[in-house]
Amino acid sequence: MDRKERDEQVIHQYKQDEQKMILIFAQWCVNNELDPFEVYRKAYPNQPTNTALEDAAELTLPPTEAHQISVETLLEVLSLFGNDDLAFAVNEEWSQLERKSNQ
Numbered sequence: 001m002d003r004k005e006r007d008e009q010v011i012h013q014y015k016q017d018e019q020k021m022i023l024i025f026a027q028w029c030v031n032n033e034l035d036p037f038e039v040y041r042k043a044y045p046n047q048p049t050n051t052a053l054e055d056a057a058e059l060t061l062p063p064t065e066a067h068q069i070s071v072e073t074l075l076e077v078l079s080l081f082g083n084d085d086l087a088f089a090v091n092e093e094w095s096q097l098e099r100k101s102n103q
Contacts, residue, residue: 019052021077025086026056028069034093036060043089 001009029036036057040050060066071094078087 018081019056021081021083022050022052023056023059024069024074024077025090026053027060027066028071028074028090030060031063031066031069032093032097033063034097039089039093040086042092043086 025039026036029039036053037049040053044050071090074090075087078084078090
C-alpha cells in the first residue's frame with residue numbers, strides 16, 4: 001500500500017467514525033426525548049442544516065429499542081472529534097433534564 005492509498009484509507013476511516021459520532025449524538029437525543037436538530041442548532045446557530053445529522057436521525061431507534069447511551073460516553077465521543085460547542089450544548093440539555101427529574 002502506497003502513501004496515497006494509506007492516506008485515503010485514513011480519511012475514509014475518519015469519515016466513518018465521524019458518522020458513528022453523529023449517530024451516537026442523535027440516538028442519545030432521541031433516548032432523552034430531545035430533538036437532535038434543536039440541540040445542534042443551539043451549538044451551531046449559524047450553520048445550515050447538517051445532512052450528516054439528517055442521515056443519522058433516520059437511523060435512530062425508538063428509545064425502547066435502543067441501547068442507553070450515557071452522557072459521559074457522548075461527551076467523550078464528542079471531545080474526540082473536537083466538537084466542544086456541541087458537547088457544551090449537550091451538557092446544558094443534560095443539566096436541564098436532571099433538574100426536571102429532581103423536581
